[in-house]
């Protein structure tokens with residue numbers, strides 16, 4: 001039977017969105033963008049401070065409703081920006097509201113230079129699943145977007161070869 005593939009991501013400033021869309025195209029997967037009901041203004045100069053605090057205090061913001069059920073998929077690509085060395089709070093809400101077990105999961109992130117404990121912490125939230133790979137991107141919108149899109153596509157295709 002064909003594997004059902006879902007790309008789930010959060011993005012405040014569009015970097016993770018760029019990569020998520022490239023992956024979903026490369027692997028013909030469905031795509032789910034999660035968003036807090038009240039998100040930070042991506043143009044705010046205070047966004048690092050506000051978002052960093054939310055990440056450190058492990059906030060779980062209420063998400064806008066979505067009708068995709070991640071549990072119905074076999075393979076998930078899960079992507080987040082790095083906030084204060086960790087995955088973004090919206091992803092924490094997603095993990096808390098989803099029961100993912102026995103799935104094949106690949107992780108991707110966008111950061112400004114350091115991935116911190118993002119993947120380790122995601123894996124600890126996602127225990128009971130098999131991990132197929134992980135990859136990080138440095139602000140892909142600012143650093144040769146096309147090259148990063150190619151890198152994402154190639155990685156996603158390689159991940160699918162491991163299925």
Ligand SMILES: Cc1cc2nc3c(=O)[nH]c(=O)nc-3n(C[C@H](O)[C@H](O)[C@H](O)COP(=O)(O)O)c2cc1C
Pocket residue numbers: 010011012013014015016017047048049050051052080081082083084085086110111112113114115116138139140
């Ligand atoms: C609240 C906040 C905290 C951040 N913390 C980090 C960090 O700890 N390390 C890092 O390398 N980049 C950090 N960044 C930069 C983002 O991870 C980076 O710009 C990423 O590409 C943004 O992805 P997005 O456009 O999908 O939101 C932070 C950005 C924000 C808004």
